[in-house]
Amino acid sequence: MTQFLQTCLDAASLGSIFALSALGIGLLFGILRLANVAHGEFISTAAYSLIVPFTSVAAASELFIGKWHWAAVIPTVCAIVVVLALATERFVFRPLRSASAPVLMMASFTVSYILQNTVLMVYGSQARGVNLWYGLTQQIQWQGLRIPLIQIVTIAVTAVLMVSLSLFLKYSRFGIEVRAAAEDFRMARYLGVKANRVIGIAFAISGVLAAAVALLYLPQSGTINYAWGSPLALYGFVAVVVGGMGSLPGAVLGGFSIGIAITMLQVYLPPELKPFRDAFAFGLVIVILVVRPNGLFPVKHVMKRV
Amino acid sequence: MRKPHLEVRDLHVSYGQIAALRGVSLHVERGETVCIVGPNGAGKSTLLAAIAGGVAAGQGAVLLGGDPVAGLAPEAIARRGVSLVPEGRQIFSTLTVTENLRLGGFLHSNPGTARWLLNDLMDVFPSLKARASYPAGRLSGGEQQMLAIARAIMTGPELILIDEPSLGLAPKIVDQVYAILAEIKARRGVTLLINEQSSTRILKHADRIYVLRGGQIQLEGRAEELADGEAIKRAYFGFDRESA
Amino acid sequence: MAVPANLPLRAAGLPALLIAGLGLVTLPVSLFAPPGVETFWTEILVRIILVTGFYIFIGNSGVFAFGHVAFACVGGYAAAWLSMNPMFKQIMLTGLPHWVQTLQLSPWAGVAAAAVMAALVALVVGAAIVRLSDIAASIATFAFLVVVNRIYSNWDSVTGGVAPLTNIPQFGSIWPTFLFAALALLTAYLFQRSRWGLMLKASRDDDVAALATGISVYRMRLAAFVLSAAVMGAGGAVYTYFLGILTVDVFYMGLTFLMLVMLVVGGAESLTGVVAGVIAVSTVAQILRLAEQGVQIGGTRLALPLGLQEITLGIFMVLVLVYRSDGITRGRELPLPRFLKANADAR
Ligand SMILES: Nc1ncnc2c1ncn2[C@@H]1O[C@H](COP(=O)(O)OP(=O)(O)OP(=O)(O)O)[C@@H](O)[C@H]1O
Numbered sequence: 001m002t003q004f005l006q007t008c009l010d011a012a013s014l015g016s017i018f019a020l021s022a023l024g025i026g027l028l029f030g031i032l033r034l035a036n037v038a039h040g041e042f043i044s045t046a047a048y049s050l051i052v053p054f055t056s057v058a059a060a061s062e063l064f065i066g067k068w069h070w071a072a073v074i075p076t077v078c079a080i081v082v083v084l085a086l087a088t089e090r091f092v093f094r095p096l097r098s099a100s101a102p103v104l105m106m107a108s109f110t111v112s113y114i115l116q117n118t119v120l121m122v123y124g125s126q127a128r129g130v131n132l133w134y135g136l137t138q139q140i141q142w143q144g145l146r147i148p149l150i151q152i153v154t155i156a157v158t159a160v161l162m163v164s165l166s167l168f169l170k171y172s173r174f175g176i177e178v179r180a181a182a183e184d185f186r187m188a189r190y191l192g193v194k195a196n197r198v199i200g201i202a203f204a205i206s207g208v209l210a211a212a213v214a215l216l217y218l219p220q221s222g223t224i225n226y227a228w229g230s231p232l233a234l235y236g237f238v239a240v241v242v243g244g245m246g247s248l249p250g251a252v253l254g255g256f257s258i259g260i261a262i263t264m265l266q267v268y269l270p271p272e273l274k275p276f277r278d279a280f281a282f283g284l285v286i287v288i289l290v291v292r293p294n295g296l297f298p299v300k301h302v303m304k305r306v
Numbered sequence: 307m308r309k310p311h312l313e314v315r316d317l318h319v320s321y322g323q324i325a326a327l328r329g330v331s332l333h334v335e336r337g338e339t340v341c342i343v344g345p346n347g348a349g350k351s352t353l354l355a356a357i358a359g360g361v362a363a364g365q366g367a368v369l370l371g372g373d374p375v376a377g378l379a380p381e382a383i384a385r386r387g388v389s390l391v392p393e394g395r396q397i398f399s400t401l402t403v404t405e406n407l408r409l410g411g412f413l414h415s416n417p418g419t420a421r422w423l424l425n426d427l428m429d430v431f432p433s434l435k436a437r438a439s440y441p442a443g444r445l446s447g448g449e450q451q452m453l454a455i456a457r458a459i460m461t462g463p464e465l466i467l468i469d470e471p472s473l474g475l476a477p478k479i480v481d482q483v484y485a486i487l488a489e490i491k492a493r494r495g496v497t498l499l500i501n502e503q504s505s506t507r508i509l510k511h512a513d514r515i516y517v518l519r520g521g522q523i524q525l526e527g528r529a530e531e532l533a534d535g536e537a538i539k540r541a542y543f544g545f546d547r548e549s550a
Numbered sequence: 551m552a553v554p555a556n557l558p559l560r561a562a563g564l565p566a567l568l569i570a571g572l573g574l575v576t577l578p579v580s581l582f583a584p585p586g587v588e589t590f591w592t593e594i595l596v597r598i599i600l601v602t603g604f605y606i607f608i609g610n611s612g613v614f615a616f617g618h619v620a621f622a623c624v625g626g627y628a629a630a631w632l633s634m635n636p637m638f639k640q641i642m643l644t645g646l647p648h649w650v651q652t653l654q655l656s657p658w659a660g661v662a663a664a665a666v667m668a669a670l671v672a673l674v675v676g677a678a679i680v681r682l683s684d685i686a687a688s689i690a691t692f693a694f695l696v697v698v699n700r701i702y703s704n705w706d707s708v709t710g711g712v713a714p715l716t717n718i719p720q721f722g723s724i725w726p727t728f729l730f731a732a733l734a735l736l737t738a739y740l741f742q743r744s745r746w747g748l749m750l751k752a753s754r755d756d757d758v759a760a761l762a763t764g765i766s767v768y769r770m771r772l773a774a775f776v777l778s779a780a781v782m783g784a785g786g787a788v789y790t791y792f793l794g795i796l797t798v799d800v801f802y803m804g805l806t807f808l809m810l811v812m813l814v815v816g817g818a819e820s821l822t823g824v825v826a827g828v829i830a831v832s833t834v835a836q837i838l839r840l841a842e843q844g845v846q847i848g849g850t851r852l853a854l855p856l857g858l859q860e861i862t863l864g865i866f867m868v869l870v871l872v873y874r875s876d877g878i879t880r881g882r883e884l885p886l887p888r889f890l891k892a893n894a895d896a897r
Pocket residue numbers: 306321324325326344345346347348349350351352353393503
């Protein structure tokens with residue numbers, strides 16, 4: 001029983017990470033039909049901004065921004081990723097606004113490639129140990145459960161972020177514009193919604209979500225390398241597909257489902273099949289796309305596009 | 307001389323290889339109701355979308371009160387007092403009725419204007435008021451058409467472009483739609499440019515009519531001159547009854 | 551749509567020209583060039599095979615499949631399984647069936663087998679994937695690439711996992727690679743001039759017209775998918791025999807990206823674009839790589855920082871996507887000299 005509760009907690013915290021990642025990807029997909037492969041590099045950039053560039057490899061890298069008080073770290077890292085996200089929008093995706101979805105995906109592939117190699121150039125290819133917020137890795141003993149503090153923080157922060165994001169989308173003017181644009185961008189523009197602003201906001205939110213993923217996952221993983229963010233984004237993708245592409249509640253549900261599925265596979269898969277966990281997850285993507293193109297949790301509206 | 311409210315000069319639009327408009331010229335005076343009729347694929351929707359900035363013109367000019375606007379983004383053209391009610395309504399089905407309307411009002415710099423317009427419209431459209439917090443996707447076809455029109459008015463337009471308002475609606479509902487359009491026109495003095503596939507009903511409501519076929523204007527005339535429908539029919543079907 | 555008379559010799563004007571051009575470079579390279587240049591040119595020929603494989607599906611169906619490198623991976627491992635020194639196979643790849651472990655086929659047979667194996671995998675996967683359209687297809691093929699990579703990196707007893715496989719025989723000459731490149735170009739050309747190829751291309755613009763011809767778009771797409779996978783599989787095998795060593799991550803995101811750049815830079819719509827893209831991008835990459843190694847001037851070494859090659863390539867790709875999305879060939883084929891043209895183009 002304790003074992004089971006422990007597993008549930010692991011699943012919920014991993015699911016939180018995936019759900020945040022999926023939200024960042026799903027938001028851009030809903031509005032722009034952009035399957036943003038570079039989301040993983042947004043996450044990596046957030047992590048790397050914490051350590052000093054151009055230093056040699058040490059067991060634990062020297063912290064840069066990461067040294068600061070957490071109340072300064074969080075906004076700074078968010079700002080860095082938001083600027084990066086807005087820059088990619090301005091210089092790559094805006095000139096390609098009328099391009100087809102696969103071309104957009106290819107462009108994001110390119111952005112990902114550029115950013116990953118920039119990280120390689122600045123920080124080198126070796127994995128780097130990062131001791132961020134060491135205190136969070138402590139465990140709380142409770143009713144025989146050993147609960148890492150970071151898991152509680154992850155779940156709580158995710159809940160707060162999701163509630164505030166949904167309030168923002170539900171009630172603010174920008175929220176209404178973003179939702180309308182996600183449903184039918186051209187019509188929204190006919191009504192005077194400014195494309196550049198809505199897309200800018202969406203990229204900014206996506207950047208904040210990427211920063212959140214990085215800051216929440218880093219204390220758990222402890223080391224980063226140049227491709228650190230990729231798997232987190234790839235699982236975000238899986239979640240977006242599972243949840244029905246373009247639906248935000250679907251992306252969140254998808255994220256938690258993947259978190260649960262991965263944790264359960266990790267625990268209950270026979271040892272000789274464990275290495276193939278990811279292959280199962282991505283095989284699932286293909287199956288869902290073919291069998292249930294609207295995802296496992298279809299939302300009523302079907303996206304219309306001109 | 308007074309400039310026409312809308313003037314289109316030698317407009318060409320193509321989608322890749324397909325030429326949808328091939329040199330369309332027309333003008334709409336301030337306060338007029340002008341109707342464009344034409345068969346499927348004539349280019350009617352393309353024409354309205356091009357005026358509203360939704361598709362790029364390959365060649366030609368669109369002038370609003372004498373100012374060229376071709377090439378501006380749709381959101382910029384909306385700020386110049388043009389509002390489009392597109393074919394098939396295109397309401398935001400996941401947004402509520404009120405949200406659909408509020409969205410139309412965001413371009414006003416004074417939020418008071420938008421609020422006043424919203425209240426005013428709820429009186430004109432009681433059926434929308436009763437369903438204000440419904441997701442718009444649950445409205446009936448007629449209600450959706452009303453919502454699309456109301457939403458267009460929320461932007462405070464001087465020129466409203468309406469693409470096939472009768473599409474998929476029962477005749478009785480179509481009458482209601484046209485009655486509403488007449489009321490709005492009487493209250494706000496807007497200019498209307500309406501697309502329709504069939505001219506039978508429109509002759510009653512329009513001041514002038516253009517027949518569009520194959521991406522070109524085939525005929526232009528005042529509604530009363532064309533009242534018997536024969537000339538329209540010939541232009542519409544593209545053959546000459548006499549010579550047949 | 552008029553189907554041109556398909557007398558093989560007449561129809562083969564374009565690939566004949568491309569192949570002759572490649573041959574004209576290969577000959578002096580094989581005779582006089584220093585090993586570095588020979589390696590560089592061989593790599594170009596290998597890439598032509600791979601990008602042609604990519605092109606057969608993307609260029610004809612218009613569906614952007616991001617996962618085709620998976621077939622090269624399948625082909626590469628098939629080659630290693632069939633041709634690696636049996637002694638090493640028995641030590642490293644204990645999970646292989648005994649008859650495979652003792653086998654040592656020539657590279658020629660290995661390439662053929664690799665093509666067949668990739669085609670079979672493509673038939674199964676393609677039956678599901680080619681139904682999808684647009685972005686769903688792109689994502690599904692991308693997922694397929696991840697699946698194949700995960701399986702091959704972790705199935706240690708059969709693939710050796712992420713450890714490199716060595717003791718794979720090499721061709722020992724540039725000519726077999728040239729021959730396979732020529733074969734790939736010819737295959738692509740014959741397919742695109744075939745009834746199915748023409749109709750598949752037509753179906754991109756007009757589904758109704760394609761339906762009217764009575765062949766389902768699905769079956770034509772599947773045919774293109776399988777054929778392109780076969781060429782990719784052969785390309786993966788040739789690559790493996792060229793390197794003599796095989797690691798799974800060679801066939802992953804990096805190669806996928808490089809091939810996409812080549813295809814887009816050349817122009818995804820034409821076979822000439824494939825060749826032009828591969829040569830242009832490989833040359834630029836090579837120059838940048840040399841610049842990274844730097845030049846010795848006096849006592850100091852001037853060199854570009856490591857990693858700049860990739861970044862420049864990426865920026866180059868963005869510029870092409872934004873300013874010249876139909877590539878340097880603008881989707882056109884090479885203009886044929888008159889004596890070939892009179893016969894080849896009946897349209
Ligand atoms: N997005 C598009 N892409 C390609 N071709 C298009 C597109 N939209 C319209 N067309 C083509 O342009 C031509 C004109 O289309 P348009 O929709 O303007 O006609 P219409 O008069 O509104 O027809 P209907 O009465 O059926 O609404 C048609 O041949 C159509 O196939």
